[in-house]
Amino acid sequence: MHIAIVGAGAWGTAMAVAAARRHDVWLWARNAQQVAAMQATRRNPYLPDATLPDALHLTADWGALPPEALWVIATPVAGLRETLARLPAGAQALWLCKGLEATSGQMPHEIAAAVAPQAVVGALSGPSFAQEVAVGLPTALVAASADAALAEQAVAAFHAEALRVYTSDDLVGVEVGGAVKNVLAVATGVADGLALGANARAALITRGLAEMARLGVALGGQVETFMGLTGLGDLVLTATGDLSRNRRVGLLLAEGLPLADILERLGHVAEGVRCAPAVVARARALGVDMPIAEGVLALLQGRLSASACVRGLLARDAKAEF
Numbered sequence: 001m002h003i004a005i006v007g008a009g010a011w012g013t014a015m016a017v018a019a020a021r022r023h024d025v026w027l028w029a030r031n032a033q034q035v036a037a038m039q040a041t042r043r044n045p046y047l048p049d050a051t052l053p054d055a056l057h058l059t060a061d062w063g064a065l066p067p068e069a070l071w072v073i074a075t076p077v078a079g080l081r082e083t084l085a086r087l088p089a090g091a092q093a094l095w096l097c098k099g100l101e102a103t104s105g106q107m108p109h110e111i112a113a114a115v116a117p118q119a120v121v122g123a124l125s126g127p128s129f130a131q132e133v134a135v136g137l138p139t140a141l142v143a144a145s146a147d148a149a150l151a152e153q154a155v156a157a158f159h160a161e162a163l164r165v166y167t168s169d170d171l172v173g174v175e176v177g178g179a180v181k182n183v184l185a186v187a188t189g190v191a192d193g194l195a196l197g198a199n200a201r202a203a204l205i206t207r208g209l210a211e212m213a214r215l216g217v218a219l220g221g222q223v224e225t226f227m228g229l230t231g232l233g234d235l236v237l238t239a240t241g242d243l244s245r246n247r248r249v250g251l252l253l254a255e256g257l258p259l260a261d262i263l264e265r266l267g268h269v270a271e272g273v274r275c276a277p278a279v280v281a282r283a284r285a286l287g288v289d290m291p292i293a294e295g296v297l298a299l300l301q302g303r304l305s306a307s308a309c310v311r312g313l314l315a316r317d318a319k320a321e322f
Contacts, residue, residue, distance in 0.1 A: 002026075003157055004069035006083055008034060008058075010046035010130035010268075011096055012074025017047075017134050018163055020056040026069070032060040050134035062086065070094070070153055072124070076269045077101055080108055084116040091116070092150055094124045094143065098178030098234075099271035100278035107175045107219075120147050123171060124154055125178045126229040127237035129244075133163065140164040142230050144174035166229065173221030174230040177212060181235040182246045182272030183279055184208035186296050188239040189250020190306050204292065205239050211290040215279070218286045246272035253299060254306045276300055291316060 001023045005016045008029035016027040029035050035058050038044055042052040052058070059065070071093040073083050080097055087093055093116075095108050104111070112121045122145025133139050143154030143165050151167040159165040168174060187208065191200045212235065213226040225231055238244045249270050252262040263270065276297045283290040295313055298304040304312065 001157055002066045002069040004065040005072045005074055007074030013044045013047055014130035014134040016056055017050055019157055020053045026057040026059060026065050028059055028065055035060045047134045070157055081111050081115055084112055087116055087119055090118050092120045094122050094154055096124055099275040100179050102274045105278035105281055109171050120150050122150050123174050125174050127233040136162045138162050140229055142166050142168050142174055144168040144171045146171060170222045170225045172219055173216050173225030176216035176219055176221050177226055177231040177234055179275050180212040180279055181238050183276045183293050183296050185238040185244055185246035186250040186272045187292050189247040190254045193251040193254025208292050209235055211292055215283050215288050218288050245270040273300055
């Protein structure tokens with residue numbers, strides 16, 4: 001199988017390393033100097049512990065990518081629209097990004113419908129840190145698409161001994177889970193940074209999952225999806241894992257650091273910061289109650305301090321759990 005992975009950040013590179021063990025894989029980066037350095041060292045600075053297989057093709061030449069390949073888009077959500085517009089007509093494409101487009105509030109499949117309506121598309125998502133996938137640690141993902149054949153293509157491309165790929169037809173649910181969990185991870189990072197304890201973390205994860213499911217169902221997703229890998233699974237990983245950038249944002253906000261300084265220190269995209277306004281806007285438009293996401297947005301926008309954000313959540317009136 002020919003696989004073209006667009007975007008040589010940590011996640012795109014990790015998936016390229018995983019797939020290149022069995023398939024012909026091209027990894028494309030916009031920066032030719034980055035490609036030359038990776039070719040010389042067989043390393044990506046984003047993944048210093050992983051060796052790039054000799055069989056992995058590295059290129060900055062878009063024209064070198066085989067048009068008949070399975071396209072895997074590993075850009076942030078902000079780059080998805082541009083990348084989809086460059087694909088060959090009728091391409092089969094999966095995206096790895098998680099979030100909503102900051103400018104439009106659209107989910108990835110909505111962007112695809114607008115700019116690449118002839119493409120067959122889906123998402124490859126789930127609880128996964130790039131560093132662990134790159135060195136072959138066990139991971140489980142979900143390939144979601146309305147086209148069952150594309151989901152099976154994803155299984156053929158990536159399913160292996162240490163990388164399990166399940167299929168789903170609930171693309172909306174998978175995308176909502178991937179977007180909202182990043183926002184919720186900021187909240188759990190704040191709680192941990194304020195030393196509120198394991199009980200508070202468990203409560204935030206559980207009540208955050210309820211918010212995620214409410215929004216997802218309102219947008220057309222299936223409630224069962226949020227109990228699975230791309231809902232609860234991804235939320236737990238991102239909210240508790242030390243490699244989570246969104247959790248790190250929350251930890252540093254709890255220390256009182258300005259958001260701009262935090263993002264500069266991270267040096268990577270934290271999608272929870274980018275998509276929190278869009279998540280809250282879509283929830284408000286649908287009349288979906290998301291108090292944790294609302295609190296995170298107020299904190300990111302400087303309208304609340306970390307401690308005031310938590311106090312506001314704790315001061316809410318009692319209610320039935322379901």
